[in-house]
Amino acid sequence: MMQLLSAGGWAGARMTFMAGAVALLVAGCGQQAGDETVAADAPVPAAVAERQEGFKALGASFKLINDQLKTDAPDMAQIVPAAERMNVLASQIPTWFPAGTGPDDGVKTDALATVWTDPAGFSAAQARLAEATTRLQELAIAGDAAGLREHVKMVGASCGGCHDNFRVEQ
Numbered sequence: 001m002m003q004l005l006s007a008g009g010w011a012g013a014r015m016t017f018m019a020g021a022v023a024l025l026v027a028g029c030g031q032q033a034g035d036e037t038v039a040a041d042a043p044v045p046a047a048v049a050e051r052q053e054g055f056k057a058l059g060a061s062f063k064l065i066n067d068q069l070k071t072d073a074p075d076m077a078q079i080v081p082a083a084e085r086m087n088v089l090a091s092q093i094p095t096w097f098p099a100g101t102g103p104d105d106g107v108k109t110d111a112l113a114t115v116w117t118d119p120a121g122f123s124a125a126q127a128r129l130a131e132a133t134t135r136l137q138e139l140a141i142a143g144d145a146a147g148l149r150e151h152v153k154m155v156g157a158s159c160g161g162c163h164d165n166f167r168v169e170q
């Protein structure tokens, strides 16, 4: 009886151990699908590289504009082309997220799957930015520094509004 019990106890312990090992294996697979392994092995699709470059350019132009607006005499000769560039890039965003370039496709990206599962929400967030950059360009062409200083807040909020829902938290 004692022997049986202890054998049962051992079998139970063994099963617990094996369940633990399986859980570890599964966790290991999850890890592999995470950033590091994908980054090392997976080729970055051209579309992902292109959109990340596009967002970098968007960020760089926005920084230029904000830096100029902090000065006493913002240089409209620099602000106008930067605002135009932002407006063009904002209008291109819808072409930057083809199917097969999301986090569930084994691609290293900071885009969340919600870009593809909530296309209406993503499209609305893009439209908000495109409207804001159109206005930004108008104010820049008008040379309205005070208006620009106020409006960049709206532009920044449009960036953040999309990032909050569609980009990995930074």
Ligand code: HEC
Binding pocket: 048, 051, 052, 053, 055, 056, 058, 059, 062, 093, 108, 109, 110, 111, 112, 115, 122, 125, 126, 129, 155, 156, 158, 159, 160, 162, 163, 166, 167
């Ligand atoms: C409609 C959604 C959306 C809007 C609007 C948006 N972004 Fe992003 N942004 C993203 C997503 C998604 C990523 C992640 C892309 C990836 O990693 O594949 C990203 C990434 C970035 C990056 C990192 C690029 C890199 O990989 O180095 C920067 C910088 C950036 N965005 C700046 C901005 C700025 C500045 C604005 C506003 C002027 C803005 N974004 C507006 C969705 C958006």
